[in-house]
Amino acid sequence: xxxxxxxxxxxxxxxxxxxxxxxxxxxxxxxxxxxxxxxxxxxxxxxxxxxxxxxxxxxxxxxxxxxxxxxxxxxxxxxxxxxxxxxxxxxxxxxxxxxxxxxxxxxxxxxxxxxxxxxxxxxxxxxxxxxxxxxxxxxxxxxxxxxxxxxxxxxxxxxxxxxxxxxxxxxxxxxxxxxxxxxxxxxxxxxxxxxxxxxxxxxxxxxxxxxxxxxxxxxxxxxxxxxxxxxxxxxxxxxxxxxxxxxxxxxxxxxxxxxxxxxxxxxxxxxxxxxxxxxxxxxxxxxxxxxxxxxxxxxxxxxxxxxxxxxxxxxxxxxxxxxxxxxxxxxxxxxxxxxxxxxxxxxxxxxxxxxxxxxxxxxxxxxxx
Numbered sequence: 001x002x003x004x005x006x007x008x009x010x011x012x013x014x015x016x017x018x019x020x021x022x023x024x025x026x027x028x029x030x031x032x033x034x035x036x037x038x039x040x041x042x043x044x045x046x047x048x049x050x051x052x053x054x055x056x057x058x059x060x061x062x063x064x065x066x067x068x069x070x071x072x073x074x075x076x077x078x079x080x081x082x083x084x085x086x087x088x089x090x091x092x093x094x095x096x097x098x099x100x101x102x103x104x105x106x107x108x109x110x111x112x113x114x115x116x117x118x119x120x121x122x123x124x125x126x127x128x129x130x131x132x133x134x135x136x137x138x139x140x141x142x143x144x145x146x147x148x149x150x151x152x153x154x155x156x157x158x159x160x161x162x163x164x165x166x167x168x169x170x171x172x173x174x175x176x177x178x179x180x181x182x183x184x185x186x187x188x189x190x191x192x193x194x195x196x197x198x199x200x201x202x203x204x205x206x207x208x209x210x211x212x213x214x215x216x217x218x219x220x221x222x223x224x225x226x227x228x229x230x231x232x233x234x235x236x237x238x239x240x241x242x243x244x245x246x247x248x249x250x251x252x253x254x255x256x257x258x259x260x261x262x263x264x265x266x267x268x269x270x271x272x273x274x275x276x277x278x279x280x281x282x283x284x285x286x287x288x289x290x291x292x293x294x295x296x297x298x299x300x301x302x303x304x305x306x307x308x309x310x311x312x313x314x315x316x317x318x319x320x321x322x323x324x325x326x327x328x329x330x331x332x333x334x335x336x337x338x339x340x341x342x343x344x345x346x347x348x349x350x351x352x353x354x355x356x357x358x359x360x361x362x363x364x365x366x367x368x369x
Contacts, residue, residue, distance in 0.1 A: 002036045003090035003362035005029055006112075008080070008099050012041040012059070015050035015250070016194070017275040018119045021171055022095045023051035028351035030054040035358065040083065042076055042099075077102050084110035090362045093117055097145075098131060100138045108141070113361045116142040120272040121294040122155040126198075135160060144361065148273040151294045169353045173278035173345035176255045183259050187218045189321060190261035190285070192251075192276040193268065195226030202228075202235055203267035203314050209239045210318040215325050220265075221246045223257060258283035262331060263324055265317070271295045278345055281305070286334035288320050299345075305337040 009022045022039060030037045031054065039053065043063035053059065062079045063072065080102055084092070089112045092103045097116045107114040116138045125131050138145060139162035146169050147153050153168045189208075193199040201222050208220040222232070222245065229247065236245045251257040258264075264280035266289035271277075273295040280287060281299060287306030289296040290313075300306035307320035324331050343349070 005035045005091050006038045006040050006089040007093045008040045009095040010042050011045050013044045013046035013049045018095050020051050026057045027054045030056045032355050081106045097138050100134050104141050113143040115144045118147045121152040149294045149298050170345055172347040172350050173282040174347050179259050185262045186260050188261040189220045189263045189265050191265045192223040195224050195228040198269050200267045205235050206314045207318045208245050212244050223251045225249050281338050284335040284338040286324050305334050
């Protein structure tokens with residue numbers, strides 16, 4: 001009998017990085033043939049998921065039109081516990097540690113092991129006072145914690161003092177297929193992500209304003225959607241950048257978006273590890289990123305395939321971009337070295353790490369096929 005692995009996620013139908021990685025891991029584990037894999041979603045807000053799953057992956061949804069959030073969470077907890085007991089899952093994997101508030105009691109009461117998968121970093125609050133409390137519960141009661149960067153692993157060990165192992169398993173860069181042949185590059189600086197305060201897309205607009213007069217034939221393309229759109233559109237108009245800064249919304253074809261750009265810019269205040277940074281690297285885009293706490297300095301070789309700049313420093317970011325925008329040879333050189341440190345971000349190696357971790361947790365523990 002194969003061990004039964006269940007990935008618990010807030011909403012598998014969304015199109016963000018956590019949903020993408022949930023689909024990646026579920027599919028990789030199913031293809032390995034070593035596990036019976038399920039994805040459990042608290043709710044499903046869209047009729048179709050953004051990322052497809054292998055036919056062998058079973059899916060469950062815990063929401064049945066519950067009213068208020070106050071009523072929904074206890075109902076979801078009871079449904080998850082019933083599901084865990086009925087399916088006899090060997091391991092629950094939380095796709096974001098905040099879900100430990102539900103899965104910790106369910107794992108203990110059903111006999112499943114719990115893997116807490118951190119998609120941000122230990123110090124991230126995301127606007128909720130509950131996250132630090134949940135981090136403490138995770139460190140005390142989880143069976144294994146998985147983080148995305150060495151920096152976050154060090155944070156967990158120092159600040160969280162966990163009672164369980166903490167393993168660093170990266171996210172893959174090679175999630176999207178490379179076009180063959182690659183299309184011509186446009187004079188476009190690409191930025192991608194939700195239009196939310198943490199992504200600081202207003203910095204992209206400020207950087208564009210600093211560079212517009214020197215590079216009038218370049219455009220800044222911000223892909224994504226979110227509540228910040230009206231403010232960002234107003235700022236574009238205010239700075240007279242309507243022909244320079246583009247806000248086209250979601251990209252239907254991210255591979256084409258990466259392949260058609262020349263540079264990538266990341267201005268976030270925090271990340272676990274930005275999938276868009278990894279994917280841009282895989283598409284051989286020279287990178288310019290704020291050197292925030294977790295992620296960019298483990299992806300970018302500074303001065304080799306990108307530039308790291310002081311967090312929040314729009315003038316420094318503009319100057320680094322100017323070096324690349326004004327020098328075709330430098331862009332080509334950075335692009336040629338984009339894969340110099342890509343191997344740790346390959347899907348096959350990452351899938352093997354997960355398989356080995358889960359095999360260790362389920363050794364001698366059989367699920368029901």
